[in-house]
Amino acid sequence: MKIRQISVFLENKVGRILEITEILGESNINIRALSLADTSDFGILRMIVNDIEKTKRVLKERDFILKESFVVAVEVPDKPGGLAAVLRVLGKENINVEYMYAFFEKPQDRALLIFRFEDPDQAVSVLQKHGINVAEEEKLGVR
Amino acid sequence: MIWNKERESLSDGKKSVLQSEQLKSLVSRVYEVIPFYRAKFDKQGIHPKDIRSIMDISKLPFTTKDDLRENYPFGMFAVPMERVVEIHTSSGTTGKPVIGGYTNSDIDMWSEVMARCLTMSGTTENDIVQNAYGYGLFTGGLGVHYGARKIGANVIPISGGNTRRQIMILQDFESTIITCTPSYSLYLAEVGEELGIDFNKISLKAGNFGAEPWSENMRKEIEARLHLLALDIYGLTEIIGPGVANECMHKSGVHICDDHFYPEIINPQTGEQLEPGEVGELVITTLTREATPLIRYRTRDITSLIPGKCSCGRTSVRMRRIMGRTDDMLIIRGVNVFPSQIEEILVKYEGLEPHYQIVVDRVGSMDELAVCVEMNEKLISDEIKELEIVEKRIRSEIESTLGIKVAVQLVEPKSIERSEGKAKRVIDKRKI
Numbered sequence: 230m231k232i233r234q235i236s237v238f239l240e241n242k243v244g245r246i247l248e249i250t251e252i253l254g255e256s257n258i259n260i261r262a263l264s265l266a267d268t269s270d271f272g273i274l275r276m277i278v279n280d281i282e283k284t285k286r287v288l289k290e291r292d293f294i295l296k297e298s299f300v301v302a303v304e305v306p307d308k309p310g311g312l313a314a315v316l317r318v319l320g321k322e323n324i325n326v327e328y329m330y331a332f333f334e335k336p337q338d339r340a341l342l343i344f345r346f347e348d349p350d351q352a353v354s355v356l357q358k359h360g361i362n363v364a365e366e367e368k369l370g371v372r
Numbered sequence: 373m374i375w376n377k378e379r380e381s382l383s384d385g386k387k388s389v390l391q392s393e394q395l396k397s398l399v400s401r402v403y404e405v406i407p408f409y410r411a412k413f414d415k416q417g418i419h420p421k422d423i424r425s426i427m428d429i430s431k432l433p434f435t436t437k438d439d440l441r442e443n444y445p446f447g448m449f450a451v452p453m454e455r456v457v458e459i460h461t462s463s464g465t466t467g468k469p470v471i472g473g474y475t476n477s478d479i480d481m482w483s484e485v486m487a488r489c490l491t492m493s494g495t496t497e498n499d500i501v502q503n504a505y506g507y508g509l510f511t512g513g514l515g516v517h518y519g520a521r522k523i524g525a526n527v528i529p530i531s532g533g534n535t536r537r538q539i540m541i542l543q544d545f546e547s548t549i550i551t552c553t554p555s556y557s558l559y560l561a562e563v564g565e566e567l568g569i570d571f572n573k574i575s576l577k578a579g580n581f582g583a584e585p586w587s588e589n590m591r592k593e594i595e596a597r598l599h600l601l602a603l604d605i606y607g608l609t610e611i612i613g614p615g616v617a618n619e620c621m622h623k624s625g626v627h628i629c630d631d632h633f634y635p636e637i638i639n640p641q642t643g644e645q646l647e648p649g650e651v652g653e654l655v656i657t658t659l660t661r662e663a664t665p666l667i668r669y670r671t672r673d674i675t676s677l678i679p680g681k682c683s684c685g686r687t688s689v690r691m692r693r694i695m696g697r698t699d700d701m702l703i704i705r706g707v708n709v710f711p712s713q714i715e716e717i718l719v720k721y722e723g724l725e726p727h728y729q730i731v732v733d734r735v736g737s738m739d740e741l742a743v744c745v746e747m748n749e750k751l752i753s754d755e756i757k758e759l760e761i762v763e764k765r766i767r768s769e770i771e772s773t774l775g776i777k778v779a780v781q782l783v784e785p786k787s788i789e790r791s792e793g794k795a796k797r798v799i800d801k802r803k804i
Contacts (some may be wrong), residue, residue: 270782
């Protein structure tokens with residue numbers, strides 16, 4: 230139930246994200262979700278992509294340093310209080326969120342929340358126990 | 373294995389007699405034929421007859437790089453031009469280069485000392501020496517070449533650069549010895565790894581790495597990645613080129629060929645001679661050089677001589693790794709900083725490539741020190757806090773070693789300029 234995420238190390242320089250998106254575009258790789266974490270000096274671009282291996286290959290060829298890690302994708306109805314319901318469960322079960330980001334799925338009216346947990350397996354079972362819908366890679370078009 | 377057992381394992385008494393004779397003859401020769409030395413001796417009130425043994429060397433004046441520049445190009449030559457068979461210069465990018473001239477006998481001596489150095493890394497007539505030092509005016513290429521020829525090894529004069537071809541030749545010719553700068557050896561490892569080369573399967577067994585300062589940790593890195601024995605070779609254009617000194621397999625300092633090059637360590641401020649073990653500036657007298665002999669040449673290299681005998685059987689005096697140079701020593705807020713101190717810290721971090729750059733700048737009236745370190749696969753995390761921990765650990769270790777504040781910046785791989793020769797480690801933007 231875990232989703233593979235690619236993180237890329239970037240210096241805070243003009244055009245670096247553009248460069249990555251161009252490389253992925255040229256390689257016909259679709260970015261399904263994306264978030265950028267940054268400090269004043271560097272950033273980490275985290276992405277869910279439709280083709281993990283190809284992404285790793287094309288970015289490494291261009292000397293980017295990257296890391297693959299597991300995240301959990303949770304489906305919630307796209308309406309007020311959707312995220313809060315999930316966070317309430319996590320809070321109650323004392324599961325810490327390292328970081329998270331969200332994106333929306335058309336045409337269904339759903340939001341997908343991407344969570345990074347210290348222990349993704351434990352988080353998945355807790356979420357499922359509470360009837361929260363955890364999405365699989367296939368559902369996000371990841372291969 | 374010792375190339376010249378007799379000369380490399382002289383007893384103290386025999387060595388002193390030999391060096392004394394060599395010094396006396398050198399001093400009278402330079403006094404006779406080099407006006408610069410005659411004037412300098414006269415000014416100091418010293419005459420060749422005052423030099424009776426090697427112990428008297430401290431009475432002699434020093435020679436500096438500025439002296440060589442002022443006598444450019446041929447003012448320091450001690451033989452007529454028709455006896456000179458070769459000339460080399462330093463790679464100096466500022467001002468006029470420093471010149472070394474060689475007679476036939478100097479080339480023989482150079483071949484001899486380089487044969488000793490290469491023998492220390494295990495080179496024999498059965499070896500294939502891939503010589504990746506630059507050929508040309510730079511002494512590195514031809515110095516190693518002459519030594520390898522003297523041993524009777526098969527020398528491949530590939531010269532520097534063209535890394536992919538270097539790797540192809542390494543594989544195809546099955547080179548067993550490599551000679552290049554330590555930073556270039558890591559560049560070779562890096563490119564080789566990218567090409568999917570397993571250095572464990574390559575015939576290389578040893579390398580003589582020099583022409584720039586490096587550290588013990590860098591040795592570990594080179595040995596682990598290239599799967600060879602990495603030994604330090606020391607030399608400088610003014611004295612002969614490579615061949616002044618080399619480490620033996622015991623890796624406990626470089627053995628100076630002291631039957632040709634007499635070393636002293638001095639206090640760079642006062643010029644006073646220091647005891648073995650004390651750190652100071654290395655000063656060398658070329659006891660046997662014909663074309664461009666030098667009396668007490670100030671190398672600006674900071675090191676110390678090692679007391680005691682080496683277990684390899686050689687009695688030639690040993691010297692520690694060069695810790696830095698009196699002229700690349702950075703003074704930041706009054707603190708002496710050697711780039712090698714920072715390198716020692718960086719390479720301790722597992723997975724950290726020793727690709728770094730030290731940037732010194734003056735902001736207002738304060739000097740600021742920044743160290744850029746290249747990111748790599750082992751350090752990357754998807755969490756900012758993990759990377760901030762890495763930065764912080766490096767920063768606090770540098771700060772506690774140097775005693776000054778430093779900014780550490782993680783940068784993208786390959787963003788620090790790679791030269792195929794000497795690595796540009798320090799950028800000093802201060803205008804003082």
